[in-house]
Amino acid sequence: MKVSLIYMASGFGKRYGTNKLITEFQGEPLYLHGLLSLQKAAKLLEEDKIQCKLFLISQYERVLSGSFDRVPEAERIFNEDSDQGITASLKLGTEVSRKDTDAFLYFVADQPCMRGETIAEFVRGFLKSGKGIGCVCAKGHRGSPNLFSRKYKTELLALEGDQGGRQIMQKHPEDIWMMEVDERELRDIDQPSDLRQLRLELEQS
Numbered sequence: 001m002k003v004s005l006i007y008m009a010s011g012f013g014k015r016y017g018t019n020k021l022i023t024e025f026q027g028e029p030l031y032l033h034g035l036l037s038l039q040k041a042a043k044l045l046e047e048d049k050i051q052c053k054l055f056l057i058s059q060y061e062r063v064l065s066g067s068f069d070r071v072p073e074a075e076r077i078f079n080e081d082s083d084q085g086i087t088a089s090l091k092l093g094t095e096v097s098r099k100d101t102d103a104f105l106y107f108v109a110d111q112p113c114m115r116g117e118t119i120a121e122f123v124r125g126f127l128k129s130g131k132g133i134g135c136v137c138a139k140g141h142r143g144s145p146n147l148f149s150r151k152y153k154t155e156l157l158a159l160e161g162d163q164g165g166r167q168i169m170q171k172h173p174e175d176i177w178m179m180e181v182d183e184r185e186l187r188d189i190d191q192p193s194d195l196r197q198l199r200l201e202l203e204q205s
Contacts, residue, residue, distance in 0.1 A: 001127055002051045004101045005038045006093030007074070009058040009109035010082040015190045021063055025112050025195060026202075031063055032070065033112035039071050040116025045123055055096060057089045063109075085162030094156045103127065104156065106165065107145035110189045113198070114181075119145060122179050131177035133169055136186065142178070143186035 009031045013020040021031040028036075035056065042052035054074040058064050059082035067074070077096055081088040090106055097104060105123065107114070118136075126134035126147045134147030146165055148156060155168050169176060189195050 001049070001102045002053070002098065002100055003045070003103045003105060003123055004093070004097035005042060005052050005054045006090070006097070006104060006106050007035055007038055007054065007056050007109060008086060008089035008093065008106060009035075009056060009060070009063050010079045010089045011086070011109070012082070016192060019060065020189055020195075021058075021060065021109055022066075023189075023195065025189075025199070029063075029066065030112055030189060030195075031058075031109040032067055034107055034109050034114060035067055035071050035074065037114050037116040037119060038107060039073070041119035041123065042073075044116065044120035048124065050123065050127070053098060053101075055093050057093050058109075086164045087159045087162055090164050091157055091159060094153060101150055103147050103149050104153070105145050105147050108188065111144060111185070111187065112189070113187055114145070114185045118181055118185055122181075123147065125179050126177055129177035132175040133165075133172060133177065135169070135176055135178045136181045137178050138181055138183040138186050141183075141186065143181075143188070 009021055022029045038054055042054055045052050056074045057077050057079050059079045064076045079089055079092055094104055122136055132149040132151055135142045
Protein backbone atom coordinates (compact mmCIF):
# COMPACT_ATOMS: atom_id res chain seq x y z
CA MET A 1 0.00 0.00 0.00
CA LYS A 2 1.12 3.54 -0.76
CA VAL A 3 -0.03 6.58 1.19
CA SER A 4 0.69 10.25 0.49
CA LEU A 5 1.04 12.30 3.68
CA ILE A 6 0.15 15.88 2.75
CA TYR A 7 1.01 18.56 5.31
CA MET A 8 -0.84 21.81 4.64
CA ALA A 9 1.10 24.76 6.07
CA SER A 10 -0.06 27.75 4.04
CA GLY A 11 -2.54 29.50 6.34
CA PHE A 12 -2.49 33.26 6.85
CA GLY A 13 -3.34 33.07 10.55
CA LYS A 14 -5.80 35.97 10.31
CA ARG A 15 -7.42 35.22 13.66
CA TYR A 16 -3.99 34.83 15.24
CA GLY A 17 -2.84 38.24 14.02
CA THR A 18 0.50 37.09 12.63
CA ASN A 19 2.11 34.01 11.09
CA LYS A 20 1.27 31.52 13.81
CA LEU A 21 3.11 28.71 12.02
CA ILE A 22 6.49 30.08 13.06
CA THR A 23 5.40 30.98 16.60
CA GLU A 24 7.52 29.17 19.19
CA PHE A 25 5.93 26.27 21.06
CA GLN A 26 7.97 24.02 23.35
CA GLY A 27 11.21 25.19 21.79
CA GLU A 28 10.16 24.61 18.17
CA PRO A 29 8.16 26.59 15.59
CA LEU A 30 4.52 25.56 15.75
CA TYR A 31 4.41 24.00 12.27
CA LEU A 32 7.34 21.69 12.95
CA HIS A 33 5.47 19.63 15.57
CA GLY A 34 2.97 18.23 13.10
CA LEU A 35 5.62 17.67 10.46
CA LEU A 36 7.71 15.63 12.88
CA SER A 37 4.60 13.64 13.81
CA LEU A 38 4.05 12.76 10.16
CA GLN A 39 7.70 11.76 9.88
CA LYS A 40 7.28 9.47 12.89
CA ALA A 41 4.08 8.00 11.47
CA ALA A 42 5.78 7.24 8.16
CA LYS A 43 8.57 5.34 9.92
CA LEU A 44 6.07 3.32 11.96
CA LEU A 45 3.99 2.48 8.90
CA GLU A 46 7.04 1.31 6.98
CA GLU A 47 7.31 -1.49 9.54
CA ASP A 48 3.90 -2.67 8.27
CA LYS A 49 5.04 -2.49 4.62
CA ILE A 50 2.95 0.65 4.06
CA GLN A 51 4.97 3.02 1.88
CA CYS A 52 4.56 6.70 2.72
CA LYS A 53 5.64 9.82 0.88
CA LEU A 54 5.60 13.10 2.81
CA PHE A 55 4.72 16.40 1.12
CA LEU A 56 5.08 19.82 2.75
CA ILE A 57 2.84 22.43 1.11
CA SER A 58 3.42 26.06 2.08
CA GLN A 59 3.46 29.63 0.84
CA TYR A 60 6.23 30.46 3.31
CA GLU A 61 9.86 30.00 2.32
CA ARG A 62 10.79 30.00 6.00
CA VAL A 63 8.58 26.95 6.53
CA LEU A 64 9.77 25.16 3.41
CA SER A 65 13.47 25.65 4.07
CA GLY A 66 13.50 25.87 7.86
CA SER A 67 12.64 22.22 8.40
CA PHE A 68 15.06 20.70 5.91
CA ASP A 69 17.64 19.58 8.46
CA ARG A 70 14.98 17.83 10.59
CA VAL A 71 12.78 16.34 7.88
CA PRO A 72 14.95 16.14 4.74
CA GLU A 73 12.83 13.42 3.15
CA ALA A 74 9.76 15.64 2.73
CA GLU A 75 9.08 16.92 -0.76
CA ARG A 76 8.62 20.68 -0.50
CA ILE A 77 6.00 22.34 -2.70
CA PHE A 78 5.48 26.10 -2.91
CA ASN A 79 1.81 27.09 -2.81
CA GLU A 80 1.27 30.14 -5.00
CA ASP A 81 -2.52 29.98 -4.62
CA SER A 82 -2.69 30.20 -0.83
CA ASP A 83 -5.18 33.07 -1.06
CA GLN A 84 -7.73 30.46 -2.17
CA GLY A 85 -7.68 28.82 1.25
CA ILE A 86 -7.11 25.28 2.43
CA THR A 87 -8.57 23.76 -0.74
CA ALA A 88 -5.60 25.09 -2.71
CA SER A 89 -3.16 23.20 -0.47
CA LEU A 90 -5.30 20.06 -0.62
CA LYS A 91 -5.50 20.08 -4.41
CA LEU A 92 -1.81 20.89 -4.84
CA GLY A 93 -0.79 18.02 -2.56
CA THR A 94 -3.09 15.68 -4.45
CA GLU A 95 -1.69 16.77 -7.82
CA VAL A 96 1.96 16.23 -6.89
CA SER A 97 1.38 12.83 -5.25
CA ARG A 98 2.49 9.79 -7.19
CA LYS A 99 -0.03 8.29 -9.56
CA ASP A 100 -0.19 4.94 -7.76
CA THR A 101 -1.13 6.40 -4.37
CA ASP A 102 -3.74 4.25 -2.62
CA ALA A 103 -4.78 6.91 -0.10
CA PHE A 104 -4.24 10.60 0.59
CA LEU A 105 -3.84 11.85 4.16
CA TYR A 106 -4.31 15.58 4.77
CA PHE A 107 -3.09 17.23 7.97
CA VAL A 108 -3.16 20.88 9.02
CA ALA A 109 -0.15 22.58 10.57
CA ASP A 110 -1.68 24.03 13.74
CA GLN A 111 -2.31 20.87 15.81
CA PRO A 112 0.96 20.49 17.72
CA CYS A 113 -0.25 17.71 20.03
CA MET A 114 -1.21 15.15 17.38
CA ARG A 115 1.15 12.20 17.89
CA GLY A 116 2.89 10.25 15.17
CA GLU A 117 1.74 7.02 16.82
CA THR A 118 -1.87 8.17 16.57
CA ILE A 119 -1.51 9.02 12.88
CA ALA A 120 0.01 5.62 12.16
CA GLU A 121 -2.82 3.87 14.01
CA PHE A 122 -5.32 5.97 12.04
CA VAL A 123 -3.81 4.94 8.70
CA ARG A 124 -3.71 1.27 9.67
CA GLY A 125 -7.32 1.32 10.83
CA PHE A 126 -8.51 3.12 7.73
CA LEU A 127 -6.81 0.70 5.36
CA LYS A 128 -8.44 -2.22 7.19
CA SER A 129 -11.88 -0.60 7.38
CA GLY A 130 -12.84 -0.97 3.74
CA LYS A 131 -14.20 2.59 3.77
CA GLY A 132 -13.17 5.34 1.37
CA ILE A 133 -12.95 8.24 3.83
CA GLY A 134 -11.34 8.39 7.27
CA CYS A 135 -11.78 10.97 10.04
CA VAL A 136 -10.35 11.32 13.51
CA CYS A 137 -12.76 12.53 16.17
CA ALA A 138 -13.03 13.23 19.89
CA LYS A 139 -16.40 13.12 21.65
CA GLY A 140 -18.20 13.52 18.34
CA HIS A 141 -16.06 16.42 17.14
CA ARG A 142 -14.24 15.67 13.89
CA GLY A 143 -10.76 16.99 13.26
CA SER A 144 -7.56 16.60 11.29
CA PRO A 145 -5.96 14.51 9.80
CA ASN A 146 -8.38 13.07 7.26
CA LEU A 147 -7.91 10.25 4.75
CA PHE A 148 -9.38 9.68 1.30
CA SER A 149 -8.91 6.63 -0.88
CA ARG A 150 -7.77 7.12 -4.45
CA LYS A 151 -11.30 6.58 -5.74
CA TYR A 152 -12.00 10.13 -4.59
CA LYS A 153 -9.04 11.69 -6.41
CA THR A 154 -11.16 13.22 -9.17
CA GLU A 155 -13.52 14.76 -6.62
CA LEU A 156 -10.59 16.06 -4.56
CA LEU A 157 -9.08 17.79 -7.58
CA ALA A 158 -12.46 19.33 -8.47
CA LEU A 159 -12.98 20.99 -5.08
CA GLU A 160 -13.63 24.72 -4.92
CA GLY A 161 -14.01 27.17 -2.05
CA ASP A 162 -12.42 26.96 1.38
CA GLN A 163 -14.15 23.96 2.95
CA GLY A 164 -11.62 21.37 1.88
CA GLY A 165 -12.64 17.73 1.97
CA ARG A 166 -15.74 18.36 4.07
CA GLN A 167 -17.70 18.83 0.85
CA ILE A 168 -16.92 15.24 -0.17
CA MET A 169 -17.70 13.91 3.31
CA GLN A 170 -21.14 15.53 3.18
CA LYS A 171 -21.84 13.77 -0.12
CA HIS A 172 -20.69 10.32 1.05
CA PRO A 173 -21.52 9.96 4.78
CA GLU A 174 -22.02 6.21 4.38
CA ASP A 175 -18.38 5.79 3.30
CA ILE A 176 -16.79 7.40 6.37
CA TRP A 177 -14.77 5.48 8.98
CA MET A 178 -14.01 7.34 12.21
CA MET A 179 -11.39 6.79 14.89
CA GLU A 180 -11.69 8.26 18.37
CA VAL A 181 -8.55 10.04 19.62
CA ASP A 182 -7.54 11.96 22.71
CA GLU A 183 -9.28 15.34 22.76
CA ARG A 184 -6.02 17.23 23.25
CA GLU A 185 -4.58 15.85 20.02
CA LEU A 186 -7.29 17.67 18.06
CA ARG A 187 -6.60 21.01 19.71
CA ASP A 188 -5.80 23.58 17.07
CA ILE A 189 -4.24 26.99 17.57
CA ASP A 190 -6.39 29.78 16.15
CA GLN A 191 -5.56 32.62 18.52
CA PRO A 192 -2.67 33.49 20.90
CA SER A 193 -4.94 32.63 23.83
CA ASP A 194 -5.21 29.05 22.51
CA LEU A 195 -1.44 28.66 22.65
CA ARG A 196 -1.21 30.21 26.12
CA GLN A 197 -3.91 27.86 27.41
CA LEU A 198 -2.23 24.80 25.90
CA ARG A 199 1.12 25.76 27.40
CA LEU A 200 -0.53 26.13 30.81
CA GLU A 201 -2.24 22.76 30.56
CA LEU A 202 0.96 21.00 29.57
CA GLU A 203 2.85 22.62 32.45
CA GLN A 204 0.21 21.42 34.90
CA SER A 205 -0.08 17.88 33.52
